[in-house]
Amino acid sequence: MIPWSAGTVSERPEAIDEHVSLVPIGIAGRPFGCPGTGRVMTFTRVCGIDDVGPLGKNSFYLMDVGIEVLILRDRQGVMRAFEGVCPHEDYPLVEGHFDGSTITCAAHGWIIDGITGKGVSPASCRIAAYPLKVEGGDIFVDFDNQLEN
Numbered sequence: 001m002i003p004w005s006a007g008t009v010s011e012r013p014e015a016i017d018e019h020v021s022l023v024p025i026g027i028a029g030r031p032f033g034c035p036g037t038g039r040v041m042t043f044t045r046v047c048g049i050d051d052v053g054p055l056g057k058n059s060f061y062l063m064d065v066g067i068e069v070l071i072l073r074d075r076q077g078v079m080r081a082f083e084g085v086c087p088h089e090d091y092p093l094v095e096g097h098f099d100g101s102t103i104t105c106a107a108h109g110w111i112i113d114g115i116t117g118k119g120v121s122p123a124s125c126r127i128a129a130y131p132l133k134v135e136g137g138d139i140f141v142d143f144d145n146q147l148e149n
């Protein structure tokens with residue numbers, strides 16, 4: 001492969017496809033592209049993994065993004081991030097019960113799937129689910145994108 005260096009366009013090797021977009025590698029707190037979608041993902045540190053115990057939940061209000069985020073850790077230790085307030089009357093979901101798969105709101109008992117964020121009872125409700133990654137003992141969440149649910 002011929003190394004490409006700065007120069008005129010005519011000096012570039014022909015092997016470079018003009019239509020290939022180069023996607024920078026993601027670094028915590030910095031944007032990186034999502035291949036195939038073109039979306040930019042920006043991860044924000046929310047907390048340390050020790051802030052969410054086994055089969056646990058915790059929520060944090062992030063001033064910068066104006067979002068209360070609920071972090072759940074299921075029985076297998078998988079962490080997930082959701083919007084932290086109930087879709088019924090905005091009660092904080094961290095006050096509810098999490099059994100490892102569903103969240104039951106403490107206010108009036110609405111039940112939400114803690115894996116997907118979809119409503120169980122009623123089925124018509126949902127909470128936003130965000131991409132989450134664990135890196136170096138910290139939890140990072142991308143609030144600019146939501147997972148499909």
Ligand code: FES
Pocket residue numbers: 086087088089090091105106107108109110
């Ligand atoms: S506020 Fe959650 S069920 Fe009513």
